[in-house]
Amino acid sequence: MQTLPTPPSGSVQIEDDRTGLSIETLKRAFLDNLFYIQGKFPALASKNDYYMALAYTVRDRLLRRWLNTAETYTNTQARTVCYLSAEFLMGPHLGNNLINLGIYDQINQAMTELGLDLNELLQQEEEPGLGNGGLGRLAACYLDSLATLEIPALGYGIRYEFGIFDQEIRDGWQVEITDKWLRYGNPWEIARPDWAVEVKYGGHTESFIDEHGNYRVRWVPFKVVKGLPYDTPILGYKVNTANTLRLWSAEATESFDFGAFNSGDYFGAVHQKSNSENISKVLYPNDEQYQGKVLRLEQQMFFVSCSLQDMIRILQMQNMSLEKFPEKFSVQLNDTHPAIAVAELMRLLMDEHGMQWDNAWNITTRTFGYTNHTLLPEALERWPLKLFSELLPRHIEIIYEINRRFLDDVRIKFPDDPGRLSRLSLIDESGEKYVRMANLACVGSSAINGVAALHSELVKQTVLKDFYDMYPEKFTNVTNGVTPRRFVVLSNPRMTSLITSKIGDNWIKHLDELRRIEQFADDPGFRYEFRQIKQAIKQDLANHIKSETDVEVDPSSLFDIQVKRIHEYKRQHLNALHIIHLYNRIKANPSAEITPRTFLFGGKAAPGYYMAKLIIKFINSIGEVVNRDPDVAGRLKVVFLKDYNVKFAQRVYPAADLSEQISTAGKEASGTGNMKFSMNGALTIGTLDGANVEIREEVGAENFFLFGLTTEEVAAKKAAGYRPIDYYESNNDLRQVIDRIASGFFSHGDTGLFRPLVDNLLHKDEYLLLADYQSYIDCQEQVSQAYRNWDHWTRMSILNTARMGKFSSDRSIRDYCQNIWKVQPVPIELKDYTQS
Ligand code: GPQ
Missing domain, CATH: 3.40.50.2000 (Glycogen Phosphorylase B;)
Known part of the structure; x- marks a missing residue:
């Protein structure tokens, strides 16, 4: 990419209000955003206006890091991790960004001076609940650690209009309420309409011989949907790296709308439009329970195709050849939800970019890694063949061909073993026919991992045993981890201060250093403080419970x-x-x-x-x-x-x-x-x-x-x-x-x-x-x-905290980087565009 044009001088004043960190500047910037973005003056402003003004103030302070990061990655053609996930359970952004920018205290003071309570403003944020539970939250922790470790990375997923439902309890029963998280706008995202792409569904395929005499296939779809990317910056902890979470929103394509309009089918055109937009409407609220709904398969295909096309665009923008795809990108499949990527990358390389099978297959299998997150049989994704073929007629052809070649390899390694062949087949033919997504993921990936030591062993012995026999070298373990920035520093400021007062703050990035508080486990003063903190936090929660449920707890x-x-x-x-x-x-x-x-x-x-x-x-x-x-x-x-x-x-x-x-x-x-x-x-x-x-x-x-x-x-x-x-x-x-x-x-x-x-x-x-x-x-x-x-309980409690270093998501991400992704950090230098 070309370097950014130098802005005219004289813009320094504006830049300062958007980057400056002094209390005075923060206050001025906040009031400026309240006025110019929310269009309110203080007397009329709601709590939400204040939250938004603060969010924009913080976002301004991320932007230079974000753009510097993108520029550096582009200029260095950096090897990049792409984390494909149907869910990203990010939680509120504001507090986390304050921690990672290192300006929590300054903002707290600026708000206090303006007569506002930062805690109340933090509570105001409507969290993006774009996930069900562990799997989606893990993806969010991994983005935090990737940025903190300065690893070039993109998270790719779906911008659901409705995330996980809000739960109410009526007469003791759960009642589901739609999650209208975008109701008051989302200050953290930026739409990128120039990078929109199209995704095809249905219809049929036609084969032909091209001008070089090669057999080619053309897919004539029944419908085409536009994917619009929305980007959210993911700042690392006290580094300049700000990676991107890119979520796709579905829209009707204009060409299709106009076609229907011109033929006088006004209703049909509008219907088509709302139909297309349904794709990113709502997150499926099932956790570890497969749902064979066609809309779910449309969602999976949608974000996978958008994301792979986006990677190809990035590669081409950097003047890199398609052959370099697996060197530029390592693509991780977060469970089988994005497993269709194996067939889609094959299709893009062959049908859209004219590559031959062997070359495309070599690129594909070097690109992907697959993480398995469950052994529960009811979670295994298998699409009814009929449904699959109708929605993705080209992909089923590709899957058949992958399967044909794969089963030939199996026959060579395990002659005369029909049971094994039918278990390994990408198509389940035991009754009604199904496409087995875990099998597709295993064949199409160079690494397969479970998420804890025990789980990874059980994966090899049970659900993926036949694949383990076939490709033992692909299997590894990466034990999950969680980010201590959100789940200790932000969630537990009192314990954070206590620990930091004893051992400094290095542990926040190197969680193994928490071991150094072990020496205080027998120190009565430290124990006392540790226990007092726990008591104070329990009191806060008791107050919260009282206000929410009217139950008094001790x-x-x-x-x-x-x-x-x-x-x-x-x-x-x-x-x-x-x-x-x-x-x-x-x-x-x-x-x-x-x-x-x-x-x-x-x-x-x-x-x-x-x-x-x-x-x-x-x-x-x-x-x-x-x-x-x-x-x-x-x-x-x-x-x-x-x-x-x-x-x-x-x-x-x-x-x-x-x-x-x-x-x-x-x-x-x-x-x-x-x-x-x-x-x-x-x-x-x-x-x-x-x-x-x-x-x-x-x-x-x-x-x-x-x-x-x-x-x-x-x-x-x-x-x-x-x-x-x-x-x-x-x-x-x-x-x-x-x-x-x-x-x-x-x-x-x-x-x-x-x-x-x-x-x-x-x-x-x-x-x-x-x-x-x-x-x-x-x-x-x-x-x-x-x-x-x-006393003894507190000692055990301190030792738990002290010995949790292994479970930082930083360690998990280091494991992935070394053993699976083979990717190195790319530190970002902060450039000031305005000081020309
Ligand atoms: N997990 Cl397959 C989910 O939260 N949703 C899912 O659909 C699947 C797995 C969880 C799993 O139950 C937990 O044990 C893991 O810690 C978590 O994924 C992250 O790996």
């Missing part, structure tokens, strides 16, 4: 927290059984010695997941009884907090004493909430599942509450014909708990309400709650005992 009680999507495998209902167990104990002996606990839950259920919604109702129903029973006398409180999202998560993690990570072993691929809790000094009660295994290794078995069956034991129990009813019959305590539920005690005498839950546990219990019940109860008793020794 901040000196043990805060026992489970926040995550509601799913049977995550076993929120096992947690609920423990609450009933404690309740029964108090009822049987009102003077029983019980460590006072506050049970907090938060999380959304997929709108169509009946059992998950019933679990929410179940928890609320238990709360209704427990919270007002005078026998319990404030020893137990149960609160379900509505609308769990990133903003709320930031409030919750620092306030936890106990983190519930109680999934059935082998089911949670990694978990990332487990890491956020522990970094903030919560102790974990957990199974040997996902990253719990590694967390326990790091913090020490003596600082972790372990219970439950192992993955092997779970498998063995199932293989031996698991009978949950046997546990019910042989365990009095468990039987009393279940009987209490079945009797209608928590449902105003209605014995039908929780019947499905009870029946499921007694007769199916796919997730082995009853098999793990006693072990869980016993372990919780150890927790209660441990909490009575404040």
Whole structure:
């Protein structure tokens, strides 16, 4: 790219107001934005106007870094990571940008001087909830770390008009409300209409011989949709790197509209337009549950095609040949949602750029990496062949050809093994035919990884075993991580100051250095301060709970927290059984010695997941009884907090004493909430599942509450014909708990309400709650005992924080960069365009 033209001199004053960091300049810039962008003067301004004025003030201070970054990458033709993800659960931008720019304190002071409260303005931001849970939030943490490590990177996804629904609780049930996050505008994004691209759907293909005598294919689509990119800057922590999150929004193409208009079909033209725009309308709210809806496949194709075309544009703009694609870009597939990219890149290279198969295939397979995020069979994406072929007639041809060549390779490596061939085939032909997206991702990628050590082993032994036999060299592990900037520095400023006062602030970028606070674990003064901070944060959360739910909780009680999507495998209902167990104990002996606990839950259920919604109702129903029973006398409180999202998560993690990570072993691929809790000094009660295994290794078995069956034991129990009813019959305590539920005690005498839950546990219990019940109860008793020794608990808590270095997403990203992406940092020098 050409260097930017030098702006006329004399613009220095404006530039200063847009980059300056003194309190006076920040105040002036803020009032300027309030006036010129929001069009308000202070007396008329709403809280939202103030938020917007502040957001623009901060965005101005990002822009120079953002443009410098883009310019440097262009000039150096830097190797770039492209992270393709159907979800980016970014959370609020303002606070994070203040932290990463290093101007939190200055802005805080400037707002105070203007009579405003920065915390209130931060709360005002409507967060972009463009993800369901762990998978989308992981993508967001990875963007933060990529920028912080100065790695050239682009995040590519969909700009959903409606993100994950807002959750309300009415009469104990979840109610879904549409998330109109763009209602008041989005100050963080910039539309880039000149980089719009087109995506084709449906129709048919035609083959022909080109002027060089080559066999070629032309695709005549039924519809064409325009993809418009919106860019958001992703600033690294205290570096000049500002990478880009590029989200695509769907629009009708003008040519198509006009065609219909000209033929007099006004209605048809408008219909076509709204149809096209539906593609980026709404995020599918299912987590780990495959939904075979054609609109979902349209969404996947949409952002994948837009993004790959965008990469080709970038390559060409930098005068690089298409042959260089895999050297310029490393493209990571975040689960199978973008796996169609394998066929789409083949199509673009061959049909649109005239390349031959072998060359295109070589480029494609060198480009992609695939991350698997779950072993749950219900999450595996397989598209009905008919639906797929109708929507993507060219891609199905390409997939058949990939499959034909691939199965020939399999035959050579494993002769006379038809079972293996049918398992490895990209097409499932066992009944109704399907396209298997994980198989496409595996064949088309040079690296395949799971997200925690245990998970990556299980991937090789179970879902992708045949691929592991075929290509063992492709398989690796990259244990997930989370960004300490958002989840410690921003969420927990008090703990951040305490730690920094002891060991400086290097740990924020090098989380392993947190080990240096281990030496203070036995220092009574440090312990005291650490514990006082936890208490103060718990008090804040108690106030919040009181204002939200009118329930009074005791901040000196043990805060026992489970926040995550509601799913049977995550076993929120096992947690609920423990609450009933404690309740029964108090009822049987009102003077029983019980460590006072506050049970907090938060999380959304997929709108169509009946059992998950019933679990929410179940928890609320238990709360209704427990919270007002005078026998319990404030020893137990149960609160379900509505609308769990990133903003709320930031409030919750620092306030936890106990983190519930109680999934059935082998089911949670990694978990990332487990890491956020522990970094903030919560102790974990957990199974040997996902990253719990590694967390326990790091913090020490003596600082972790372990219970439950192992993955092997779970498998063995199932293989031996698991009978949950046997546990019910042989365990009095468990039987009393279940009987209490079945009797209608928590449902105003209605014995039908929780019947499905009870029946499921007694007769199916796919997730082995009853098999793990006693072990869980016993372990919780150890927790209660441990909490009575404040000093020792605080010591364990400090050691948890101190030993979490491994779980910084910076470490995860370093692993990806070294082992998979082979990409190096490109530091950005801050240039001032105005000082000419
Ligand atoms: N995960 Cl496949 C999701 O949040 N959604 C999904 O659709 C799939 C996985 C989670 C997984 O359950 C967690 O264990 C992981 O920590 C997380 O992905 C990130 O890898």
